[in-house]
Amino acid sequence: MIKRVTFRHKWLPYALLAPQLLITLIFFIWPASQALYQSVLQQDAFGLRTAFVGLDNFAYLFSDPIYLESFDVTIVFSVAVALLSLSFALMLAVMADRIIKGATTYKTLLIWPYAVAPAIAGVLWYFMFNPAVGINAWILRTVFGYDWNHTLNGTDALLLIVIAAAWKQISYNFLFFLAGLQAIPRSLIEAAAIDGASPFKRFWTIIFPLLSPTTFFLVVVNIVYAFFDTFGTIHATTRGGPAGATNTLVYKVFNDGFIGLDLGGSAAQSVVLMVIVVTLTVVQFRYIERRVEY
Amino acid sequence: MANLQISGVEKVYPNGFKAIHGIDLKVEDGEFIVLVGPSGCGKSTLLRMIAGLETVTGGTIQIGDRVVNDLEPADRDIAMVFQNYALYPHMSVYQNMSYGLRNRGFPKAAIEERVQKAASILQLDGLLDRRPRQLSGGQRQRVAMGRAIVREPAAFLFDEPLSNLDAKLRVQMRVEIKQLQRRLGTTSVYVTHDQIEAMTMADRLVVMNAGVAEQIGTPIDLYEKPSSVFVGGFIGSPAMNFMPGQVEADGRHLTLADGSRLVLPADGRTVEPGRSVTIGVRPEHLMPSSDTDSALKFEIVLVEHLGADTLLYGLASAVQGAGEGGLLTVRMSGHHVMPAGTVIPLVADPSHLHLFDVATGRRI
Numbered sequence A: 001m002i003k004r005v006t007f008r009h010k011w012l013p014y015a016l017l018a019p020q021l022l023i024t025l026i027f028f029i030w031p032a033s034q035a036l037y038q039s040v041l042q043q044d045a046f047g048l049r050t051a052f053v054g055l056d057n058f059a060y061l062f063s064d065p066i067y068l069e070s071f072d073v074t075i076v077f078s079v080a081v082a083l084l085s086l087s088f089a090l091m092l093a094v095m096a097d098r099i100i101k102g103a104t105t106y107k108t109l110l111i112w113p114y115a116v117a118p119a120i121a122g123v124l125w126y127f128m129f130n131p132a133v134g135i136n137a138w139i140l141r142t143v144f145g146y147d148w149n150h151t152l153n154g155t156d157a158l159l160l161i162v163i164a165a166a167w168k169q170i171s172y173n174f175l176f177f178l179a180g181l182q183a184i185p186r187s188l189i190e191a192a193a194i195d196g197a198s199p200f201k202r203f204w205t206i207i208f209p210l211l212s213p214t215t216f217f218l219v220v221v222n223i224v225y226a227f228f229d230t231f232g233t234i235h236a237t238t239r240g241g242p243a244g245a246t247n248t249l250v251y252k253v254f255n256d257g258f259i260g261l262d263l264g265g266s267a268a269q270s271v272v273l274m275v276i277v278v279t280l281t282v283v284q285f286r287y288i289e290r291r292v293e294y
Numbered sequence B: 001m002a003n004l005q006i007s008g009v010e011k012v013y014p015n016g017f018k019a020i021h022g023i024d025l026k027v028e029d030g031e032f033i034v035l036v037g038p039s040g041c042g043k044s045t046l047l048r049m050i051a052g053l054e055t056v057t058g059g060t061i062q063i064g065d066r067v068v069n070d071l072e073p074a075d076r077d078i079a080m081v082f083q084n085y086a087l088y089p090h091m092s093v094y095q096n097m098s099y100g101l102r103n104r105g106f107p108k109a110a111i112e113e114r115v116q117k118a119a120s121i122l123q124l125d126g127l128l129d130r131r132p133r134q135l136s137g138g139q140r141q142r143v144a145m146g147r148a149i150v151r152e153p154a155a156f157l158f159d160e161p162l163s164n165l166d167a168k169l170r171v172q173m174r175v176e177i178k179q180l181q182r183r184l185g186t187t188s189v190y191v192t193h194d195q196i197e198a199m200t201m202a203d204r205l206v207v208m209n210a211g212v213a214e215q216i217g218t219p220i221d222l223y224e225k226p227s228s229v230f231v232g233g234f235i236g237s238p239a240m241n242f243m244p245g246q247v248e249a250d251g252r253h254l255t256l257a258d259g260s261r262l263v264l265p266a267d268g269r270t271v272e273p274g275r276s277v278t279i280g281v282r283p284e285h286l287m288p289s290s291d292t293d294s295a296l297k298f299e300i301v302l303v304e305h306l307g308a309d310t311l312l313y314g315l316a317s318a319v320q321g322a323g324e325g326g327l328l329t330v331r332m333s334g335h336h337v338m339p340a341g342t343v344i345p346l347v348a349d350p351s352h353l354h355l356f357d358v359a360t361g362r363r364i
Helices: A011-038 A056-063 A065-098 A103-115 A118-128 A135-142 A154-183 A186-194 A199-228 A231-236 A249-259 A263-291 B043-051 B093-103 B108-121 B137-149 B167-184 B195-201 B219-224 B229-234
Strands: A041-043 A050-052 B004-012 B018-027 B032-036 B058-063 B078-081 B155-159 B187-192 B204-209 B212-217 B241-247 B253-256 B261-263 B276-281 B286-288 B296-305 B309-315 B327-333 B343-348 B354-357
Touching: A011 A263, A041 A263, A056 A065, A056 A263, A065 A103, A065 A154, A065 A199, A065 A249, A103 A154, A118 A135, A118 A154, A118 A231, A154 A199, A154 A231, A186 A199, A186 B078, A199 A249, A199 A263, A231 A249, A249 A263, B004 B043, B018 B043, B018 B058, B018 B204, B018 B212, B032 B043, B032 B195, B043 B058, B043 B078, B043 B155, B043 B187, B043 B204, B078 B137, B093 B108, B093 B137, B108 B137, B137 B167, B167 B195, B187 B195, B195 B219, B204 B219, B204 B229, B212 B219, B212 B229, B229 B241, B229 B276, B229 B354, B241 B327, B253 B276, B261 B343, B286 B327, B296 B327
Parallel strands: B032 B187, B032 B204, B078 B155, B155 B187
Antiparallel strands: A041 A050, B004 B018, B004 B058, B204 B212, B241 B253, B241 B276, B253 B261, B276 B354, B286 B343, B296 B309, B296 B343, B309 B327
């Protein structure tokens, strides 16, 4: 049984909770309620008049082809980031798990990219793929004959931010996969080896299924990351362009609100995002608890 | 069905540590061999080398008429039961048992038949759809056994399979494994650190110490004629008593550190007079005596009543020099009431005295 802590003074527990509550209130509850409030308002271009419009902002959003396109872009972007970073991380983790000499060095180096700020990561890849001076763009052009240009080509631009965003997330996924791999008892792998499973088969029939709780957790985390934490990467590179090809939902909130000065519409988009993140969190909590045991 | 031959097998780890110092062992077809020894003696390493989970750095391992040194575990025609069972947690009992057969491309009908047969032998019939976590410890153990027997391998390897079970279940599974092995007649190598398990299950025992096979023989051989102080102390519970002594001039008596005397066995063995020896005597071969002059003085410290036996733990000045803390154990059959502090004179059964060389610890 969990021991209950009793305080001598009634105010003490409240005082101890106060700092955390204050932070939550100022940085979470207040902005969130502001977003909710703003989402049912509309302002004129100069911010002189504000009118209550009910759910008009939302109705407009879901009839706006640009917004729906942004949805598609975000989904493609998130799935691509999750897939790319998870598969690379898993591959690296499997290799790092096998290595004996210099294991710590490899692990440390593989974790480094996580410390790079999103905007910096974006700029790094932006330079490497720069059509004029970037090494990767040069290789693509001279070796593969592909004329890479992310400032003109929407697909190239989307690929660029997918790579930049996924690269950063590989470290995080790698850590979890490595921990997951190390939690699999060695004897299971040995038993499978005696049972005549090739290394490839061992991976797909034993290791991968046993990693599934980790994988599922990471899929949710990566999608949340791609949805919400990639603003810096996009802002430092493509700025949603060209022609909205990399205009994800989060970037569009910023763009419409602070560049387009459509506060109501931008707030309505924030509310939609809030609903999405709440859903993802619920999914994560509901299913992870259940899937942890096989 | 095959015999297993281990010749001069050595294991040196990359860091230079030598875990196995050249072991020779010939296991006959259908024999049940137990490797026993304290932790770190290399018994598990040897088993894992037979399984192919550790590389062999010297000597050869032969299963049937094939040298398997460089074969993959899957190609050695062996099955192994692990200490933690190593059941695949995401597979049902049926899938666990059939995994090895599926990997080997057996036809579905044959797999079904073999699994059903194994399940009925092991009383797992109603449990084939369960996951390992829905099973008790004993049932998991049976599934691990089932996974081994469906393959019908040349040899079974057991790596301390009972050490995760509670005492009662351990005794039960011990009997079940032994019966199953008799019934199937499959050559088996079984690793344990539990000497009772070793004594009860083995056709022949290999007592290992620090990477060396100290003695190989039937359980009773090892009990009655331990080849060294180590084997004498390891086999038997409570452990054998050791004390220093010296052979008297007449060659027929021993003098102990406290001046008491023991009669040497008159079995024709000759020990040169004056030689210092380590005397080993099992607790059941020490008994109270009426002769108070030459007998060992034994002061009772603790008495354990087991019902069938009474164990006396006490101090004897004859033992002090042996570095055993002066403690001596005596086992008397039946129930005896003896208060702590009582001093009783002891004599040893001369036909059950074991003499060992002081320096090497080998049997004389």
